[in-house]
Amino acid sequence: MSDLGTAAAEVAPAATEAAPAGGRSRSLAADAWYDLRRNWIFWVASALVVLVVLMAAAPALFTSADPTACDTRRQFAGPAGGAFFGYDFQGCDVFARTVHGARASVLVGVLAVLLTGVIGLAFGMLAGYFGGWLDALLSRIVDVVLGIPLLLAAIVLSKRLAADSQGSGIASVVIVLGLLGWTTAARVMRSSVLAARSQDYVAAARMLGAGPWRIMWRHILPNALAPFVVVLTITLGTFIATEATLSFLNVGLRAPAISWGIDIATAGKHVREAALPLVAPSLFLTLTVLAFIMLGDAIRDAFDPKLR
Amino acid sequence: MVRFVIRRLLQMVVTFAGATFLVYALMFANQNDPIQALAGERPVSDAVREVLTERYHLDEPFLVQYGYYMRDLLTGDFGTTLNGRPIGEIMADAWPNTVKLALLALFFAVLFGVAAGLVAGLRRGSVFDTSTLALTLVVVGLPIIVLAPIAQLIFGVKLGWFPTTAGARPSLYGLILPALVLGAASTATMMRLTRASVAENVRADHVRTARAKGLSSRRVVGVHVLRTSLIPVVTLIGVDLGTLMAGAIVTEGVFNIPGVGSKLLLGIQTEDGPLVVGFVSVLVVVFLVSNLLVDLVYALLDPRIRL
């Protein structure tokens, strides 16, 4: 392995020195973008993401029907007109509900990931850079949070938050996910920071008098960012799936919010009478989750030097 | 090795204490009306109020309450549900089903995941590799709340290969479909991890040395590549147990298996506070202990970390 590495490694750096021809010099980011551009998975995933975000932001673009205009006389009716997936147990337009359901999922996912990102960044950066007792303390906290599987903790916490507040629960779910899902992001950030901290350029910066915050912000963060972003992208997908699961179990979002999880739960109970009400939210949920996971995977593969 | 075990045990105790405290605090701390919170949205009569106050020591400071709770937990007394049924009894009924389901799911995951990952890792870029990669990607992205009902619909209702519900005393055959569903995500992640691990290790220096010794391909792969590739997979089993536990809640609900997951779900839906906390605490313990076991196995497999 070292020999191929030597041969291949000699190809790149030597090219930047004496010989003008034979190899373009590339930064890691440029190399990654080159790989990413040619990866069809990246394009498909990105297209799906754009589609879902669009659906969340402007559902009117996709359906003119009102998801709350439910008429029980149309219960389990088949597809008609703009209602591509027919009508559900309560006579609501399945397609319209599904399209509008995107908003809750995307909103919850994005907000929760932002919260997770902030917490994970802070924890990982501090633990990785300062090390010592701070690292030990933060690692123990991570252990405790990880000690409870995400869904279980989410269930318990959700119940608690639900008891304390009213409403459709978007805020609760965001808080639950954000507070419990940051551990992987923190660990990734921590190991990136640990790796970057021992590099020579950090020692050089410190020698030149840069304070810890400046070093963290300007020197370490840019290098630690790529795997962190990958984790956050994948976590977004996981959060959307978890929100749907919580709603499915009746501890997440609740009416009047429209969530794919809720729809799947109700449709599942009546699946022998009509399959379409189950298919639509399932399909959309799966594609959305897949899109984010695929996107994260593609970015990770593009940045991974071992896969060259 | 012994020091390693002791260290991990201590870590586990700390984590257990922290996690159970967290759960307990989430349920009971700083509530205006803890009794109402325990009962959820159902109205509480004065008589019941008195009984509950006494039973849960609600007239004492929070930390004392926690102390009582921990003492009870450690002596195996899980308390009773709001209806008075001993939680321990409910658990004893529910656990065997869940254990069977989970072990079966894990078995499928390791069997299919590792085997597929090994072949894919050795033949990177082949048809098998790309197709299984695509398939596992879809499976990973497929939330279990989607997979379970649809699998039940297709294989249970439409094709009739498996019973759609498992029933009160589920047979092994009845558990196969739920186990496949439950283990699907784990199979996918295990396959991908094995594949990545194998692909990386096949190019490793020590594998090159094994080839330089003139060993047969079968031995090089079967002994050298596999052994070092499986190490990260073992740790994945520990992580997966958490996902399995979470997934069990959904799977048992969909397939009607009377296990820990479905009881927990029922407790959530009937807002039975003590039951939820009791079950979650036990699950936390199981999770931590199994993680410890996995770490021990990891240390056994990789001599470099036995310090």
Place this chain on the structure above:
Amino acid sequence: MTEPSHSWDTPTAEWATRPGRATVTVPSSGEHLLDVRDLRVEFATRDGVARVVDGVSFHVDPGETLAILGESGSGKSVTAQAVMGILDTPPAAVRGGQVLFAGEDLLAVPAERRRQVRGQEIAMVFQDALSALNPVFPVGWQITEALRARKGVSKAEARRRAVELMSMVQIPAAAQRVDDYPHQFSGGMRQRVMIAMALAMRPKVLIADEPTTALDVTVQAQIMDLLAELRAELDMALILITHDLGVVADVADRITVMYAGRIVEHADVHTLYAAPAHPYTRGLLASIPRLDHRGHGLRSITGSPPSPLAVPHGCPFHPRCPYAQQVCRMTAPPLLRIGRLDRASACHFPPEALDARPI
């Protein structure tokens, strides 16, 4: 265009023996134990095809030590791996030449025969013992793995042999350490383990790829001495691959210098050091810091080695050569004999290099 290099005939019996070294046994039929002829290896990279080994020839016989000297990227390790047959064949591809072991061309035989020879007749020791040894198996197990798997030696007997081999490479307390893991040894000891492992099958040729590069200087000397002793004791042929001129002087009988995938000079060790016949070799020797040159600046060869994707036209060294002329830019110099039977240089003007001020 490169003309094929010329291989030379068997050295005559007046080939010097130095005190302390085993007498070289020379096959009278002119057939060498290991004879590599015009080996070419290419790598397929994203930016094109890299000619990493471009027409390399050398040979070695029992009881002698050949050193292959070159900087990183000169193709020396790839050459060794091509001889062993352990290159990853995509992206690498052997494009030409012969690897004759006792007359049999290993590049032309079926893979199974190749595998038989590997480890058994030709063995290899790698640079970084920590990554080259399997971390999860004890060293004794690894040392005798080939014996057990290929020769059916019993576990008990294998263990005994492991201890024996470990003692042979001078690992103290071998009997107690035979079940230890690689990470429990120091660098020098690990390297000895690798050597023991390579010698377990009693190979006829041992290729040592930078065996001491990862080690401390004092340990380097010990390992080199060990290799020399073992070579003598077992009457093996030793091919030593290195970039370090200092390491080579005491151990090698002959030296082959590689640059940009080609051989640029070949000579016996005394002659090479005393009067190098190629500007590159001359530059390498001149760049060694010496006590008696105190007060003078450090000398180096300007520029860097070329990328295998863009080897300069003509002589690959010409951009850095102080003697370069028009012909050097146009035509690649063939490896031609100079003077004595066992000296060759790939330079259009070797006398220039020879006549230059002696070091």
